[in-house]
Amino acid sequence: MRQALARRGFDGVTLLLLPAVLFVIALFIYPFFYGLDLSFHPKTGGVGLANYIRFFSDPFLYDTIGKTLMLAVPVTLLNVAFSVPVALRVRLMAKPRLLTTILVIPITLGTVLVAEGMLNYFGPRGWLNRALLEFGLSDAPLHLIHNYWGVFLSLVITGFPFTFLLTLSYVTGIDPALERAGAMLGARAWERFKLIILPLLLPGLAITFCLSFVQAFSVFPSAVLLGAPAGVTRVISVAAYTAAFEEYDYPMASAIAMIMASVQIGIVAALLGAQSLLYRGPAGGGKG
Amino acid sequence: MSLRNFQALRLDAMSRDFGSLNALKGISLTVGRGEFIALLGPSGCGKSTALNCLAGLMPLSSGSIWLDDKRIDTLGPEARGFGMVFQNYALFPHMSVRKNIGFGLRMQNRPKAEIETRVAEAMRLVRLTDQGDKLPGQLSGGQQQRVAIARAIVVEPPLVLMDEPLSNLDAKLRLEMRAEIRRIHASLGCATIYVTHDQDEALSLADRIVVLKDGQTRQIGTPAELYGRPAHPDVAEFMGYRNVLKTKVTLGEDVRVTLGAASLSATPVDVTQPGPAVMAIRPEDLSPRADGPIPAVVQTAEYRGRDFFGVATMQDGTELYFRAEHAVKPGETLHLGADPHRILVYAA
Amino acid sequence: MIRTQTPLGRLWVWAVWLLVGFFIVNLLGLIATVVVxxxxxxxxxxxxxxxxxxxWYLSAWEEFQLPDILMATFEVVGAVVLLSGxxxxPAAYAMARRDFPGKRFVMLLFLLPMLVPPITFGIPLATVLYQAGLAGEVWGVILANLVPTVPFVILVMIPFIQQIDPRVEQAARVFGAGTLRMFTNVLVPLLLPGILAALLLVLVRTIAMFELTFLTAGPTSQTLVVALYYxxxxxxxxxxxSVDAMAVIYMITTLAWLLLALRFVNPTQIVTRAKR
Known part of the structure; x- marks a missing residue:
């Protein structure tokens, strides 16, 4: 019996997995199903879809999906679109370490500190507006905080480095000889990008987009601190938080969390589904 | 395709620095139409840098490149129209074999029908007729190599550059592809510059060989010239003269060199004065013989089928590589000697 | 590489660098305003x-009860680092060395907590912790923070362990080392650089982990980042x-560990887990 198991790969060493697996099941899988179950037991009693019906019939609640998408989709598109040309240049640098280190800083500091910095820096009397007025680039201070743009900018500041570093890791996986081969065959820079680099990068970009989108979609502290959490930036995580910790309606909060997860999974599944239609293989040249 | 009918490609003092490092120090060379040139040298000698500069993938630090009277070193790689075969083939992994081969023609906006016939022709030339719809990842190493060659030659470039194209193949396939490259070159006749560190490859393929060392040209010559009479001890060492030894030369009736107590008649390459010099002998030319003047004790010997190759040391500890027709044993004392015209002497 | 030679191409390169420069200037500017x-x-x-x-540093120290907060942060981060290691x-070792049916499923199990954003699974998790009476307690915060860090350590360590030749372990056994001796004398020294790198990354991430701590912390178990949020x-x-003084203290704590971590890992690894 023991030998038969060992032959299939189960032995003492495999047992080392057990604590970690049990941990993830207990604190990730179980809470998820617990929350799913809880969402069907509304606070008002009974069993059913009452929470979901309430969410989709109350504009104050269902609008949060649209508001979150209005932030997450453009920010993610922007971050991905900028990441690609920057990563293509950084790939050619001899020592990119300083740049990548600087870009890791906002990710490490996190959204809360970036929010506090932005309140100072982008505020009506902050350095940015002062510079704009000083150089005559603007007549009046720009309103960049406590509105949509505050949250947007914070998602760019913490999101762009994340998207960029992911993109960079995919870009550096493309064999530089392929681009040289294209050049030798007469392809100009744009043609090399369009015909060689982009098709090889797309699968990685799809994953980058998904991860960046999921992060942006779950925006929380900056929506509260830099946005208008009662208005344009009342994002879905704010709604979930309010339900749980201000109204103490855990079933409703769980329902919102489930809806949040479904939207994320839906968009990711759609993108990855589309990606499976593209070339998926090694991005190196020749035998890999 | 006006460049195709060129008479000569001329490199004029082509140089390339990396910071303070001079990777290429003034390479000058004229390549005739249809000529097959091998750039030969050990790794780090600058041969790949030279090829990349020629391709336009790396800018020159100084010097110029001319195609007849048209200066081309200022053009980008896409404007030169050269073909290139990369060491790792650099096939586009997301394109079929047919698309890979047709890429250069598509970049020239050729009509579809022309692309189709020319791709089919190139595939026939490299003997890959049935593989057109496969992706490169589905092909063997040798087949990928053929695709890379077809892709480079289908545009009928004035010059084909090959960067160690056989180094990723196993020994048997390497010999096979070497013959293929010779056949394709013979049937197309486009000028080729072929970078390699393998002297056998260079000797068997090239019309002329350029030996590079430390970014400088050591010798340019036909394979026979390089094999028989290398111009420099470095070249000699590279061409299989394993015994490169310090010596003293005397000029009299004949040129004589000393090795230990022995004095040998030799052939001067560039020696004009008596005094310290360097001599070079191939192991296969240094053998035990009845009148051999160099006594040496066998250290190791190995059987190579027809004869034995081994190492022997002279009294002063100098190691000599030799060939013997009969079995020799370690510890045995041999009397080694070589024909005077097989002993080359260079100024020190 | 290929030099850009057309004027338009040069312009494009300039535009890209200008954009990066603009981003960095603003980034450093907003950090500098906090410090100033x-x-x-x-x-x-x-x-x-x-x-x-x-x-302001003195007043922040008293007003925000920073000694308590720093103590709580230290407890949480220390426990998370230790436990996730x-x-x-061991789980990474098993994943790297054994093939068994369902391995892909287990891998997915470890990937999910890293891919799903904390706020999404944090609310159900907080609810469960409330039911268990752990919410608000330091232990609740530690457990919540472990959810993404345990998989993180596993995913960083798998490639690191895979690149160690299993024959080293076999050789140790041939020379008569028992399982424990092999582990302490052979494996741990070999794995130490990887463990150190993984745990330093966990440390940096846990100091900055806002969402999970925020959702599970009570008044006595706030970490620095949550206190900063409030x-x-x-x-x-x-x-x-005064708020900015606390922000600077938070920044120094985080960046000091980041700089230490960057001595052992590449900046891109903070995002991409490991070299492919």
């Missing part, structure tokens, strides 16, 4: 404050300089 403000006496309508002082490294949220209650 924390040392300012008053700062309203000028480029720089009217005067400089260090007194203890749970993650201070910023209630801006106006206290002097802005």
């Amino acid at each position: 403000n924390s040392f300012s006496t008053r700062w309203f309508t000028t480029w720089l404050p009217v005067g400089f002082t260090t007194r 203890l749970l993650g490294v 201070a910023v949220f209630a801006a106006g209650v206290r002097a802005g300089q």
